[in-house]
Structure formats: C-alpha cells, structure tokens
Amino acid sequence: MYQIKKTWALFALLMLCFSALAQQKKKVSLEDVFKSNSFSAKGVYGINWMKDGQYYSSLVRSASGPSVVKINVATGKQEATLIDGTKIGVNFSSYSFNADETKALLSSNIERIYRRSSMAVNHVVDLQTGEAQLLVNGEKIMYATLSPDNDKVAYVKDNNLFIVRLDNNQITQVTEDGKWNHILNGAADWVYEEEFSMSKAFEWSPDGKKLAFIRFDETDVPEFNMQTWGELYPQDYRFKYPKAGEKNAEVSIHVYDLASQNTIKVDTGTEKDIYLPRIYWTATSNILAYIRLNRLQNQLDFFAANTATGESNLILQEKSKTYVDLNYNDNFYFLAGDKGFIRTSEQDGFKHIYHHDMSGKLIKQITSGSWEVSSLIGVDEKGKKIYFISTEASPLERNLYVINMDGKNKKILTPASGTHSINMSKDFKYYIATHTQANSPARITLNTAAGKELQVLEDNQELRDKLKNFALAEKEFFDFKTVDGTSLNAYMIKPADFDPAKKYPVLMYVYGGPGSQNVTNSWGGTRDFWHHHLAAEGYIVVCVDNRGTGARGRDFKHSTYANLGKIETEDQIAGARHLGTLPFVDKSRIGIWGWSYGGYMSSLALMIGNDVFKAAISVAPVTTWRYYDTIYTERYLQTPQLNPSGYDDNSPITHVDKLKGNLLLIHGTGDDNVHFQNAVDLVDALIKADKQFESFYYPNRNHGISGGNTSWHLYNMMTDFITRKL
Template identity: 75%
Template sequence: MIQLRLAVAMLALLLTFGESYAQIQKHVTLEDVFKSDVFSQKAVYGINWMRDGKYYSSLRRGVTGPVVVKVNVASGEEEEVLIDGAKLGLNFSSYAFNQDESKALLSSEVEKIYRRSSKAVNHVLDMESGKVQKLMDGEKIMYATLSPGNDKVAFVKDNDLYAVSLADNQVTRITEDGEFNKIINGAADWVYEEEFSMSRAFEWSPDGKKIAFIRFDETEVPEFNMQVWGKLYPEDYKFKYPKAGEKNAEVSIHVYDFDSGQTVSVDAGDEKDIYLPRIYWTGSSEKLAYIRLNRLQNQLDLFYANTNTGASNLVLQEKSETYVDLNYNDDLRFLEDGKGFIRTSEQDGFKHIYHHDNEGNLIRQITKGNWEVSNLVAVDERAKRLYFISTEQSPMERNFYVIGLDGKGKKLLAGNKGTYRINMSKDKKYYIADFTNAETPLKVTLHEASGKEIKVLEDNQALKDRMRNYALAKREFFEFETVDGTVLNGYMLKPSDFEEGKQYPVLMYVYGGPGSQTVNNSWGGARDFWHQHLVQEGYLVVSIDNRGTGARGRDFKHLTYANLGKYEIEDQIAGAKYLASLPYVDSGRIGIWGWSYGGYMSSLGLMVGSDVFKAAISVAPVTTWRYYDTIYTERYLQTPQLNAAGYDDNSPITHVNKLKGELLLVHGTGDDNVHFQNAVDLADALIRADKQFETMFYPNRDHGISGGNTTWHLYSLMTDFIKRKL
C-alpha cells in the first residue's frame, strides 16, 4: 500500500514537472535567427489592382513555379490563374500588365546592379492567345515598360534607350551616344539612383506616341575604383561616383516623337550645375512637367515644358534656408481635365498636403497641424477625397485617414496602435492594408474604402504560434530630455527574468541620420531578433531617436543642417548618461552599435563620448563626409568648399586621439555606396594615434554585407565581441 502511494505521488510529481517543463520558454539562438529563419514572416506579394475594380492580381509561388492569380475583391477568394509560369516554361519573378490588361510583361533571370537598378530577360505574354514573345532574343535589358498603346516596349540597353514594336519585333534605337561611364540615356546614374530613389529615367506619354527621358553626361564625373577580389590578379571596377564638392553629371531632358522620329530638347535654363530628378506627363502628350533643384537643394522649381518646342515656363517655386527635401515630398499628382495638382510640402513646418491650380496658384492647404503626412496614398477626384497616412496619433505610429479635397471631413480609417502601409485600388473603392506593431507581425487585410474589413489575407498565425515558445522581450517605449531640454523618444528591451536589484550592461542601437527613425511602433526583422538574443544573454538593448530624425517636423529634422554629427551624438551621449542613472544599469558597461550612418554615429560616439561608452561596433561607416556623394551630403552640409568645418569637426577621424574604449570596425570591400576607403582611412588614423582596435573586412560584399554565409558570420562576430567587451 505504501509502495502504491509512493508510486502515485511520484507519478503526480512527474506530471507536474512535465507540465512546468512544457511551459518553459526557449531562448532565441543565433541559429534561430540566421540559419533556421524561425522568425521570418509571410507577406502577400506582387499585388496589382485590375482596371475593373472588382479584382486584383497577386504573384505567388506555386508548387511548380510562379503563378499570377486573380482575386475577387468582394469575396477575397482566388477565382482564376491568370499566368502559370510552369505552363509557359518561365520562372519569372515580376510581372506588369498594360493598361487594358491584354498583355503582361514578365521578367526573369534578374541581375542586380546597384540598390534599385537591375537587368533581366523579358517576355511579353498575350493574355488572350497565350502567345509569348521574347524581347531582344533573350538579351538582358533594363526597365522594360509597355506603352499605353499596347504596341511597344521601351527599355534601356548599354546606356541607350530603345523601343521594340510587338507586331513585327522592329527595334527603334532612340539614342545613339550611350557609353559606359560617359553617357546614360533613360536610366539614372549612380548618385540619382541612390539619393533620389529612382532608376528608370523615361516615361511614356499618355497616348504612347512620345517618350520623355533624362540624359546624363557623366564624362567629367570622377571615377571611383573598387577592386574585385577572388582571381589571380584582382580586377578593377571603375564607376562614376561624385563625392561631395566634385563634378556632377550634366543632365538634360528630351522628348522623342515616334511619328516624326525627331527628338526635342527641353529648355531647363542656362545653369548646368543643377538636378533634374523628376519628369511627369500632366495628362496631355503636349505638356511635360519636371522638377529642377539647384546644387545646394534649397530651391525647388516646378516647370511645364511644351513637348513640341521644348520651351519651359516656371509654375511653382519653393525656397528654404536649409534644404527642400524632394525625397520626403515626392507626392506630386496631376488632376484630370486641367484641375491643377496636389503636392506635399514642409513649408509650414510640417509635411502637409496642398492643392494648386494648373498655373501653380495655391487653392488651399488641405491638411494642417503639428503632425506630418507621411505619404499621400490616393486622390479620388470623383468623390473629391484624399487618402493619406500620417503621424497625427504619434510620431512613432502611422495611421490611415481620408479627407475632403476642401480640407473638411477628415476621418480615421485605420487607427490601431502601430504602423500601416496602404495599397489602394485604382477606382478608390478598396484598399489592402499592411499592419504591424512592435508585438504583432505583418497582418494583411482587404477593406472597402470606408474602412470595413472584407477579409484577412495573411495574419502570420504560424509565426505567432512559434513566438509563444520563446521568452521574447517587449519593446518598452520611454522619453527623456536631452541637453537643451528637448524630449526624445526611445525604447528598451529587458530580459524576461529581469530583476530590479540587479545591474545590467546596455547595448544602444543607433542610426540617427536626417529624417530617419529607429524608435517606432512597428515589427522588426532579423536585426531585432538578434537584439532579442542579446537580451536573453543578459543585456539591455536600447535605441533613441536623436534630434535630426524624422516625423517631428521640419525644425526638429533640420536642426542638424550644416553640422552633421554634433547634435546627434550629444543626444546619444545624453541618452547613455540617462541610462547610467537608472538603478538597474551598469554604468561602466554601456556600448553602442550602428550601420552606415549608425556606424558613423557609433564610432564618433566612442571617441567623443569616451567617458560614457565602453565599446562600439561600427559597420560600414561614413568616417568623413568628404568621401560621401554629392546629393546626400551637400543637402545637409553644403559643399566642402563652403563649409569645411561642417565636414571635419565631427568626423571620427578628427577625434581618434580620444579613443579609450573597445572598437570593432567592419566593412565590405565591394561597398559601392559607403566606400571601404572610409574604414581604411579611419584605421590608418587610429594606427597613427597608437590606438588598438579590432576590424573585419568582407571581400567583395556591398553595403548590406550579405550573401551566402556572410550574415551568419557577421552577427556571430558581433555577438562574440559584445560578450567579450561588455
């Protein structure tokens, strides 16, 4: 009897232990993040709204290859396979329909060039007959684009602009002077692609009879030489890269007429040291609009050009004592029937929406307030409504609104705490919402324009279920005052077994560049789950948005103008001191890390904040702004000739003698963006100053330092450094 009771007791104990053991949550490992993709989320790809407004198409990977499916908006159900890659024998990765959806352009064997540029093999599919037409006998071409008339495809090859007739495969060579590192027609040069977020530099006219394009003459732009390793004799790769203060490409706008075979040059003024980063058809094939910026980017001009004569007239001008941020205000929309245009501007101190008549006169400012319109989603001219995403709820969130063209009737359509991205149908009756917040992976939902949800397209439930097995830290948002009394936003991750009476080392994550944000209520990626790994190893991970970052108005962002690094690093040091004052922080073990601008910040912080930071990891850093490109750098610092102190006073190279802590310097030798030269010169300065540091170079890797085993290697390296030095 006693033995039976003991057996029952032991069984009960084992069952209890088993239940407790099952509830024990796992720690995030590096393998989970970088090898097994445990925390990768699903998305809905390649969504294109169809012209009748009742359907949208979506690209997905089928069992045998890519398929484009047709989805009924009302039911949210797939009704038809429109394109089957397996049946066509094409492993395409992107598709685009022409205006009447009678043809589809399919791209495969895509070869990346720089951040946004690529070339690919392209086919045109006739949707009715199923006939597939290979363009240019399968030669890789760039930016293939169907004409509105459905009869031609324009593209760039070897720096020249072409069009091919689909009826007979006849090729029209629109330009003849394209040459690598000299002349580019219809495609952006390196610096426009990187800093004006563009790659294709041509546009079909509404009737498909003309094509407008930008020509880049980069003959006098200095060449940058990158060595490509891996062969007996390393190869030189030379490309045009205008560093701050150096010669830019000379740009011009041209319009080719297919009927006459003639090209008209647009008169953009006598000054040649300018930027021409945008061209727009206004709705008429006789009138082209374009934007001109001066070299310092503190004056933006909007012009109309007569495409028959090339004559231009100024429509609108905006000036600033600092800079006019085209990338952030890239929302110009021309209304039908000559009813003017909609644009965004920061001219009242916050980014808002404005309505102008066709001559450029202001009709009204549509949105107002001490918050920002982050982007204009759609204009419904028939209903006289605008749809936009804004920071009105919080600078750390993005919510979806509708407002009348008259500035009245503003309504919140999607207001959950977090971050929305919206893809609206062409008829403005439906939209697809991508939503995340700090604790919720991507949720994709289909809605009526009123906001009513029709169907959940993806909720990442499998990822949510996996996450329950892990002891993940919640992102705790906080505020503190910096040296001038400005309140800054930050977040902190604490271990799940956090103890109030214990002191923890801190790793701060920084980017900090103009208009950027790391402190936002949105889902993270692999980098954030690496932070989760560190938290579970006993570290606090913190990020702070310093002055100069985004979503808090023009003055907050432009404070750093002409003096990059000064206020940003003051704020990061102040943030570290604030953390050091907390009872659970080990003030002697505070580190900082960042990538790109964040690499610049972390290396500078370790030097000028030598009494605060014990260690820093600097990945792909700018170490002197003299080595970075014209468009980005001069926007915020003017030229080195005008503002030498702004370039040198806050360069990490200037402050190497102050280094006391531990530095890990990492760079890819094939970085076409922030050149390896930056790391080499910082290393040389540290050696001359007799400062010890650790370094790692990644052969032929670009700014993202990825490919193959690279990401695993890099994050393993950084993890080891943190554990040794903090």
C-alpha cells in the same frame, strides 16, 4: 509602511513567477535568427489591383513554377489563373499589366546592379491567347515598360534608349551616344539612383506617342576604382561616383516623338550645375512637368514644358535657408480637366497636402497641423477625396486617413495603433492593409474604402504561435529630455527574466541620419531578433532617435544642418547618461553599435563620449563626409569648399586621440556606397594615434554585407565582441 512592504513583497513574488515562466521557454539563439530564420514573417506578394476594382491579381509561387491568379474581392476566392509560368515556359519573378489588362510584361533572370537598378530577360504575354513573346531575342535589358497604347515596349540597353514594336519586333534606337562611364540615356547614374530613389529615367506620354527621358553626361565625373578579389589577379571595377564638392553629371531632359522620329531638348535654364530628379507627364501629352534643384538643394523649381517646342514655364518655387527635401516635395498628381495638381510640401514646417491650379497658384492647403503626411496614397477625383498616411496619432505610428479635397471631414480609417501600409484599388473602393506593431508581426487584410475589414489574407498565426515558445520581453517605448529640454523618443528591450534588483549592461543601437526613424511601433524583423538574442544573454538593448531624425517636423529634422554628427552624438551621449541613472543599469558597461550612418555615429560617440561608452561596433561607417557623394552630403553640409569645418569637426578621424574604449570596425571591400576607403583612413588615423582596436573586412561584400554565410558570420562575430568587451 506596512502597505508599502506588502506591495513590494507582492511585486517581488510576481517577478519571481514571471522569471520562472521565462526560464521554461526557449531562449532566442543566433541559430534561430540566422540559420533557421525562425522569426521570418509571411507576406502577400505581387498584388496588383485590376482596373474594375472588383478583382486583384497576385503572384503565386509553387514547386511547378510561378503563376498570376485573379481573386474576387467580394468572395475572396481565386476565379482564374491569368498567367501560368509552367505553361508558357517562363520562370518569371515579377509582372505588370498594361492599362486595359490585355497584356502583361514578365521579367525573369533578374540581375541586380546597384540598390534599385537591374537588368532582366523580358516577355510580353497576351492575356487572351496566352502566347508569350520574347523581347530582344532574350538579351537582358533594363526597365522594360509597355506603352499606354499597348503596342510598344521602351527599354534601356548599353546606356541607350530603344523601342520595340510588338506586332513585328521592329526595334527603333532612340539614342545613339550611350557609352559606359560617359553617357546614359533613360537610366539614372549611381548618385541619382542612390539619393533620389530613381533608376528608370524615362516615361511614356499618356497617348504612347512620345517618350520623355533624362540624359546624363558623366564624362567629367571622377571615377572610383573598386578592386574585386577571387581571380589570380584582382579585377578593377570603375564607376562614376561624384564625391562631395566634385563634378556631377550634366543632366538634360529630352522628348522623342515617335511619328516624326525627332527629339527635342527641354529648356531647363542656362545653369548646368543642377539636378533634374523628376519628370511627370501631365494629363496631356503636350505638357511635361519636371523638378529642378540647384546644387545646394535649397531651391526647388517646378516647371511645365511644351513638348513640341521645349519651352518651359516656372509654375512654383520653394526656397529654404537649409534645404528643400525632395522626398517631402515629390508627390505630384495632375487632376483631369486642367483642374490643377495635388502635391506635398513641408513649407509650413510639416509635410502636408496642397492643391494648386495649373499656373501654380495655391487653391487650398488640404491638411495642416503639427504632424506629417507620411505618404499620399491616392486621389479619388470622382469622389473628391484624398487618402493618405500620417503621424497625427503619434510620430511612432502610421495610420490611414481620408479627407475631402476641400480639406473637410478628415477621418481615420485604421484606428488600431501601430504601422499601416496601404495598397488601394484603382477605383478607391477597397484597400489591402498590412498592419504591424513592435511586438506583433504583419496582419494583412482586405478592407472597404470605409475601413470595414472583409477578409484576412495573412495573419502570421504560425509565427505568433512560435513566438509563444520563446522567452521574449516586449519592446517598451519611453522618452526622456536632454540637457536643453528636447524630448527624444526611444525603445528598450529587456531580458525576459528581467530583475529590477540587478544591474544590466546596455547596448544602444543607432542610425540617427537626417529624416530617418528607428523608434516606431512596427515589426522590426531580423535585427530586432538579434537584439532579443542579446537580451536573452543578459543585456538591455536601447535605441534613441536623436535630433535630426524624421516624423517630428522640419525644424527638428533640419537642426543638424551644416554640422552633421554634432548634436546627434550629443543626444546619444545624453541617452547613455540617462540610462546610467536607472537603478537596473550598470553605467560602467554601456556600448553602442550602428551601420552606415549608424556606424559613423557609433564610432564618433565612443570617442567623444569616452566617459560613458565602454565599447562600440561600427559597421560600414562614413568616417569623413569628404568621401561620400554629392547629393546626400551637400544637401546637409553644403560643399566642403563652402563649409570645411562641417566636414572635419565631427569626423571620427578628427577624434581618434580620444579613444579609450573598445572599438570593432567592420566593412565590406566591395561597398559601392560607403567606400572601404572610409575604414582604411580611420584605421590609418588610429594607428598614427597609437590606439588599439579590432577590425574585420568582408571581401567583395557590398554595403549590406550579406550573401551565403555572411550574415551568420557577421552577427556571430559582433556577439562575441559584445560578450568579451561589454
């Protein structure tokens, strides 16, 4: 008994010391996070490996203008300036080289359209003469791309596909029928861009003699009308947005032959209600591969098409009782000499690497195990090795591995815990690694392929030193089990002067959508430091990755299929109940907040979990999946015609009568993704149910609700709500 008392006294003394130390340091303020950007980490930007692997180029910005410099890998020193923006009179924002590095394409005056699409003024620079050639008389064009044979640029303008010759500026119009809100050639429609992560929808053949492209006929897709304010009369912005169960664009694949100026249509089958989200040139210009998905996305077909005739042959097929996730099945790498292709698939329950011959026959499953290949970094055909990032160490970690193509001699190259992202040289001799941890900002290094560190490119030492002046508690990881025994991963941020004898209010942060992941050992950035501000004000911040999230295998991810919101909400409620059992948590003051899918989750959790949650902030939420787009929603819920209960049973609108706690609903009126209509309908339902709540709209702001003073205003308001209600 004496020993226990002695140990407790020592612990109490240590806590007092830590508390005193924390009080000497500065609290994280809102101004630190959103006004002075005190916690912004530095990066190394615009890095492109050069063809011989002994050099890489980097985009450097200075007061005089941008430039691209050439850096020697061995010495780490800059050897030349390849492009000087001041000399050529181009204030460019991005650049890319052609294959033999004799030319570079520069983009400037970039105008963003949606999440991935943009238009820009483009120049081609001759790297030997230094001359810059303005394309298309300086008009803004989309997706300008140099041909492999170096003498042409393909681009999209006004929904049509064009080619311009560099020797004489002669322009060839490949398509003629492009029309706003009707026909798109070579550019993805809104829903493909958002949900299939693509915007450019054309590719040069390896010899530069053909151009393959996807055509979207969205004539019959319903229009969404979004009003914008700021003029005497509000303006209408109309764009095609297929909501769940509605008509999609009809898509087709075409190949244009530059010599004959003929375009052939690829045979993709008789069914028109399909998706064609990927096209890939193989090692030859005679064969174009592509992916076809059915409307419910539970069957993926991989085809090879003859580019002279358009005839297609089925190479392989995957089916699922739930869905085949394109994000896990779109890494196709074609080997030289008709030695087949490398791809990724989660067909065995986890995303792994496979080797097939050109007929689709499986040669070898290269990786296996109860972990996932997060990304395929590169295939070194000469060395017969494959580089990839995986979760083998932990679902919370991302490490670089190398493995022989026969599946042997797997080796970890980045053993340090945390999250590693990799930029590998074309000859597979070097890579640039960006390494972060939950409590440590980016450290960017140059390394040999064997994992030996050669040079530190950026260590963010200035930020690390600055962090020492602030009272910050480290992000702590933990797990707990739900009622059915499922173990869930979570993290916690406590006040820096945490006292285990006190009771603290808790704010939970949630996203929770299919395949997502918030609980990772990685640097979090601005939103994390808002959470640190709340911790400084006496709150504990917790994040739980519910069932349905990523990095834990197909079954864990697909467990929410056909019933989005149900078990995810159960898991967040279970998390709150678990926290309520901890001696330092005030279980009467637990709140939850989230954005987008997280906004959907937070509002639903407050209503269904009205006995555990006191308050919720719901930012830009989906309030009924009937209002969201076809590709995302139907992948997880089927269509509303087939599964109406899956759409309605777990809509916050359905559960407004259960609201007891405090709700703050926030949305941008210019949200092209999750429409303001979602907030309007939830508000209407709350009024009908005679429920009091708070709401705020941001005029003309998109889904990110940012720009100018917006972020400061938003987080200031959310902080005030938490202070008043939690």
